[in-house]
Structures are given as structure tokens and as C-alpha cells.
Amino acid sequence: MKWLRVVWLAWLICLVPRFACAGEERSFTFAVVPQFPSAEIHRDWQPLLDRLQKMTGINFKLQISRSIPDFERDFQRGTPDFAFLNPYHALMAKRFQDYLPLVRDSKPLVGLLVVRSNDPLRSLKELDGREIAFPAPNAFGASLYLRALLAEEFRVHVTPRYVKTHSNVYRHVIMGEVAAGGGVNNTLDHESVEIRGRLRILYESPGVAPHPVVAHPRVPEAVRKALSDAIQRLAADPASAALLAAVQLPHPVLADYERDYRPLEKLNLERYVVSSEAQP
Numbered sequence: 422m423k424w425l426r427v428v429w430l431a432w433l434i435c436l437v438p439r440f441a442c443a444g445e446e447r448s449f450t451f452a453v454v455p456q457f458p459s460a461e462i463h464r465d466w467q468p469l470l471d472r473l474q475k476m477t478g479i480n481f482k483l484q485i486s487r488s489i490p491d492f493e494r495d496f497q498r499g500t501p502d503f504a505f506l507n508p509y510h511a512l513m514a515k516r517f518q519d520y521l522p523l524v525r526d527s528k529p530l531v532g533l534l535v536v537r538s539n540d541p542l543r544s545l546k547e548l549d550g551r552e553i554a555f556p557a558p559n560a561f562g563a564s565l566y567l568r569a570l571l572a573e574e575f576r577v578h579v580t581p582r583y584v585k586t587h588s589n590v591y592r593h594v595i596m597g598e599v600a601a602g603g604g605v606n607n608t609l610d611h612e613s614v615e616i617r618g619r620l621r622i623l624y625e626s627p628g629v630a631p632h633p634v635v636a637h638p639r640v641p642e643a644v645r646k647a648l649s650d651a652i653q654r655l656a657a658d659p660a661s662a663a664l665l666a667a668v669q670l671p672h673p674v675l676a677d678y679e680r681d682y683r684p685l686e687k688l689n690l691e692r693y694v695v696s697s698e699a700q701p
Contacts, residue, residue, distance in 0.1 A: 452506075502640050515682070532605055551600035553582065554590045556604075568581065569692075606625075
């Protein structure tokens, strides 16, 4: 009977991780919205994906687009298997390819308008007619949501300057090239103490569900579940806290499209969306 026990143990080993004993390596692309320079995205995400691969037996290939418009074109075509994207992108991804939200952080996403720390600006009305830096037209919390709120709620009309990344926005403000800039709480927290010290928050938007990790429906359900479960197991391990904090997922929870992202459809943000083809 000893041989039966050996066979049974070998079978269990092949279940955890369930993909490690497959006859062929399972490989899936994982795209990350380029809020930061590509070197920083690679620095922060590759260690996490490497860890997830060890936990699941699934090979995740990091995919970094040159710009947010390129990133949008890719997921609208259904190119990446997994993606980490902003809340409005979640609506776009659902509409174009039926991408499924898996996990998100529990902390709400808050859009910010920042000015230089020594700038005399004190009200949004003072921004009327001024040039404001944004990362990209459809960057949700840092651009799309803020531009809609400025126009619809505060009747403030600004001239946008799109500078590709959140990091670039903050630096444009510090250098005095624009009157203010749009960002979000997560990316501002990601900056150095020196950068944050040279900026002042002029306005904070209402909070919304933050960036989710989504999966294309072609990805097998078992693979989607393996990734979600692994991320949540990491969250329960204090030694892994830095890995998740680096990618804006310090306290991951399961995401749900109907609860978390469908309410954004009521904001009528479409009038402020710029198509991928029309973006710089």
C-alpha cells in the first residue's frame, strides 16, 4: 500500500500550485497602465509577478506600453490577458472586450489638483482660463474625473496640457510650467518626500473604487482564481507588504464590476473622453 501513498502525495503536489505540473508552461501577459516611467513600473511590478509565478506556477509576462493612449488601444483590442488599469478604463475594457475585475485595493481613489507649495493660489476659480497639466486625457482620477468636475460642478474651464505620466505632472507643476496639475492620492504618495514637500493639494475629488486587476474572459477561470487567491494570500503575509504597497495594492479585496465600477457609468464622463486615435 506504500506505493499508493506515494502516488497520492504526488497528485497533491501537482494540485498546489495547480499549474506547476502541467505538461506545458502557462504564460499570460500582464499589462500595467503607464502612470509612471517604464523603469519604475518594471522595478515595482516585476518582483510581484515573479513572486506570483512561484506561488501559482503561472508565468506572467509584464507588458509596458509607451503611453496611456497606447495602453488603451491594446486593451480595447483585447491584447493583454491581465491588466492593471484605472476605474474608467475598467468601463472601457468591459465594453470593448468584457474584461473581468478580479481584485482592487480597499482604499478609495481620490483625484488631486496640486500647485507649488509656495503658490498663492487658494481657490479653483483662480484656475479659470489657466493651463493645467494632466497625464493623459483618459487617466481617470488625475484627468478625466477632475476635468469633468471642474467644468460641471465648478464652472471652471482650463486648458489641458497632457504630459504622459503622473510623475511628469508633478514635475511640471514644481518647475512652474503650468498653474496646477492633476494626480491621485496613490501616485502622490508614491513620490519622494522632497517632491511631495514642494507641492500643495488645492482640491481633492470624491473617492471612488480604485484601479483593479482585470482579466480577459479568454483566461480560464481557474487561472483567474489562482491569481486572485495568491494576491490575497500575499496580503496576509507581513513579509510581502512591500511588494503589494509598491503596486498600489497594499490592502487588496475582491473587485466586483456591478458594485465598484458600473456606478461610474452614471457620471456621463463620455463627453470628456478623448478617443485613442485622437490622443497625442
